[in-house]
Amino acid sequence: MSESLLEISGLRVDFGEVTAVDGVDLTIAPGERVAVVGASGSGKSSLAHAIIGLLPGAGQVRGGSIRWRGTDITRADEKQMRGIRGKEIGLVPQDPMSNLNPVSRVGRQVSETLEAHGLYSGRAADERAVELLGEAGLPEPARRARQYPHELSGGQRQRALIAIGLSCRPGLLIADEPTSALDVTVQRRILDHLDKLTKELGTALLLVTHDLALAAERADRVLVMSDGRIVESGPAGEVLTEPREDYTRRLVAAAPSHLAPRAVDAAVSDAKAPPVLEVSHLTKQFRTRGRHESAPVVDDVSFTIGRGRTTALVGESGSGKTTTARMILGLLPATSGTVRLNGEEVVTLRGARLRAARRAMQPVFQDPYSSLDPMWTVEHLIAEPLRAFAIGDRATRRARVTELLDQVALPAALATRYPHELSGGQRQRVAIARALAIEPRLMICDEPVSALDVLVQDQILTLLSTLQSELRLSYLFITHDLAVVRALAHDVVVMREGRIIEQGPTSRVLDSPTASYTRELLAAIPGARTPEQADC
Known part of the structure; x- marks a missing residue:
C-alpha cells in the first residue's frame, strides 16, 4: 500500500x-x-x-x-x-440549507473557496465556479451559479456542496451523511457522480x-x-x-431491507371494511411565474386507505407526495377532486367543521426538532392538542400525557424536559405521542424516520406497527425509502410528476412492478446492485 x-x-x-x-x-x-x-x-x-x-x-x-x-x-x-x-481536505456536510449562505449566490460561494486559497481571483474565479458546478452535475451551471440556495432543489444544493468540497482538488474528501434526506434516485445520481469525480481526481473519501x-x-x-x-x-x-x-x-x-420484509400484521386490517380515507381525482395547480397557464403539481390522484391499514406514498422529490398530504390535511386548498374521511367530504369544509375533521387525522413530520416548540416542555407539547380541542381539565390532561408517554415507551420523567434535551428518537416518539393525544383515526407520517440511524429507525417502525395493532390506526406513510415501505406498508402508491403511475399491495408492486419508473426506484436502492455493477 x-x-x-x-x-x-x-x-x-x-x-x-x-x-x-x-x-x-x-x-x-x-x-x-x-x-x-x-x-x-x-x-x-x-x-x-x-x-x-x-x-x-x-x-x-x-x-x-x-x-x-x-x-x-x-x-x-x-x-x-x-x-x-x-x-x-474537503468537506461535504449533511444539511446543505444550513451550510450554504442563504443571501449569497451559489456561484459566489464556490468562487470564494477558490479565492480564499489563492487559486483564482475575480472573473477567472467566477468562470471556474461555473465549470465546477457543471462537473458536479448541475444542469445549466451558469444559470444555477446566479441563483440563491432556496431556488435549488435538495439534490441540486447537495451538488453545489460537492462542487465546493472538490473545488481545490483535495487529497481527501469527508462526506458527512451527504444524501440522508434525499430520495433514492437523486441519492444514486449524486453518489455515482461523487464516485466518478473522486476516482478521476484520485481523491480519497471518508464517508460518514x-x-x-x-x-x-x-x-x-x-x-x-x-x-x-x-x-x-x-x-x-x-x-x-x-x-x-x-x-x-x-x-x-x-436495517430495513426491500428484499427481507417484516411480517406486516394482516389481522389488524380489514380490506372489506369501509375505507377511512378516500381520495378521488385530487388535483392541485400552481400558477407558474411568467406564464398564464397553471401547472399541475398533483394531477388526478386517487387512492383509499382501509381501517387499520398503512398506505405508503412514494416517489422522487417533487413528485407531489407532500402536496397531496397537505391537501388531505386541509393545510392547502385543492384545485379539484374530493377527500372523504370516514365517508365525509373534507375538501370543502371550512371553519369549525374543518377543525373537527382535523381531529380525526394528525400529522407526524420528518424533523421533530423543527416541528416541536423549543420553549415548551414535553408535557406542554403533548397536551397542546388536548387544550386546543378543549378536552379535559388540567388534571386529566396531565394523566393523559403520562399515559401517552407510556404508550410510546418513554419514561414519565421526560415530561419536564425540553426538545433539545432529548435524542432524535425520543423527539420523534414525543411527536407521535402528541399526534395520538386526541385519538385520531388516521396519522399522516411525512418521512418520519429518514434522518434516524438504523437502530432508532427500527424502534420507531416497531412502535408504529405496535400502535396500529393496538389502536387499529390507519397510516398514510410518505417516504422515499422502499425498504421502509416493505417493512411497514400494506399498500403502496407510486407517484411521479404529480401523477400516480402504479399502485397496489406492497408485495405485488415491489416484487413484480409493472411501471419502468418503479423498477428504476428499486434499482436505485443502495445494495440493489452487485459490486461489479457498482464499480462500473
Missing part, C-alpha cells in the same frame, strides 16, 4: 465531561474509500470534525494524534488549518453514514463505531455480511 494520506492514532475527543471519541486509530491511503458507520451518538461526526478542525462548541482533542501527509496537525492553530481545510447498504456499496473498507470506539473494521462486504461483533450484528439486523 502507498504511504498514508491520513494517520490517526489513539484519538480522544471530549465535550466537557463527555468523551465522544475514545482511542480511535485510522489510516486512509490515497484514493481509498472508507466508511464510518454507527448509531447516533457513536462519535462518527465528531471524528470527522476533529480531522478537519471543526469541532463545535466545547469539543476538544484531549489525546492522540492526527497526521496529514506525515505532518502532525493535532493541535494546529486556525491559520494552519485554513491552509489545509478546503484545499487539502448510518446507511449500512450505502456503506457496503460505496466503500472499500468500513469502520463500525459505538460509544466513541471502533468496535469492528475490515473490507466493506465482509464486515456487513459476516459481522463478528454483537453490536455490528444488531446494526445489520435493524
Whole structure:
C-alpha cells in the first residue's frame, strides 16, 4: 500500500465531561474509500470534525494524534488549518440549507473557496465556479451559479456542496451523511457522480453514514463505531455480511431491507371494511411565474386507505407526495377532486367543521426538532392538542400525557424536559405521542424516520406497527425509502410528476412492478446492485 494520506492514532475527543471519541486509530491511503458507520451518538461526526478542525462548541482533542501527509496537525492553530481545510481536505456536510449562505449566490460561494486559497481571483474565479458546478452535475451551471440556495432543489444544493468540497482538488474528501434526506434516485445520481469525480481526481473519501447498504456499496473498507470506539473494521462486504461483533450484528439486523420484509400484521386490517380515507381525482395547480397557464403539481390522484391499514406514498422529490398530504390535511386548498374521511367530504369544509375533521387525522413530520416548540416542555407539547380541542381539565390532561408517554415507551420523567434535551428518537416518539393525544383515526407520517440511524429507525417502525395493532390506526406513510415501505406498508402508491403511475399491495408492486419508473426506484436502492455493477 502507498504511504498514508491520513494517520490517526489513539484519538480522544471530549465535550466537557463527555468523551465522544475514545482511542480511535485510522489510516486512509490515497484514493481509498472508507466508511464510518454507527448509531447516533457513536462519535462518527465528531471524528470527522476533529480531522478537519471543526469541532463545535466545547469539543476538544484531549489525546492522540492526527497526521496529514506525515505532518502532525493535532493541535494546529486556525491559520494552519485554513491552509489545509478546503484545499487539502474537503468537506461535504449533511444539511446543505444550513451550510450554504442563504443571501449569497451559489456561484459566489464556490468562487470564494477558490479565492480564499489563492487559486483564482475575480472573473477567472467566477468562470471556474461555473465549470465546477457543471462537473458536479448541475444542469445549466451558469444559470444555477446566479441563483440563491432556496431556488435549488435538495439534490441540486447537495451538488453545489460537492462542487465546493472538490473545488481545490483535495487529497481527501469527508462526506458527512451527504444524501440522508434525499430520495433514492437523486441519492444514486449524486453518489455515482461523487464516485466518478473522486476516482478521476484520485481523491480519497471518508464517508460518514448510518446507511449500512450505502456503506457496503460505496466503500472499500468500513469502520463500525459505538460509544466513541471502533468496535469492528475490515473490507466493506465482509464486515456487513459476516459481522463478528454483537453490536455490528444488531446494526445489520435493524436495517430495513426491500428484499427481507417484516411480517406486516394482516389481522389488524380489514380490506372489506369501509375505507377511512378516500381520495378521488385530487388535483392541485400552481400558477407558474411568467406564464398564464397553471401547472399541475398533483394531477388526478386517487387512492383509499382501509381501517387499520398503512398506505405508503412514494416517489422522487417533487413528485407531489407532500402536496397531496397537505391537501388531505386541509393545510392547502385543492384545485379539484374530493377527500372523504370516514365517508365525509373534507375538501370543502371550512371553519369549525374543518377543525373537527382535523381531529380525526394528525400529522407526524420528518424533523421533530423543527416541528416541536423549543420553549415548551414535553408535557406542554403533548397536551397542546388536548387544550386546543378543549378536552379535559388540567388534571386529566396531565394523566393523559403520562399515559401517552407510556404508550410510546418513554419514561414519565421526560415530561419536564425540553426538545433539545432529548435524542432524535425520543423527539420523534414525543411527536407521535402528541399526534395520538386526541385519538385520531388516521396519522399522516411525512418521512418520519429518514434522518434516524438504523437502530432508532427500527424502534420507531416497531412502535408504529405496535400502535396500529393496538389502536387499529390507519397510516398514510410518505417516504422515499422502499425498504421502509416493505417493512411497514400494506399498500403502496407510486407517484411521479404529480401523477400516480402504479399502485397496489406492497408485495405485488415491489416484487413484480409493472411501471419502468418503479423498477428504476428499486434499482436505485443502495445494495440493489452487485459490486461489479457498482464499480462500473
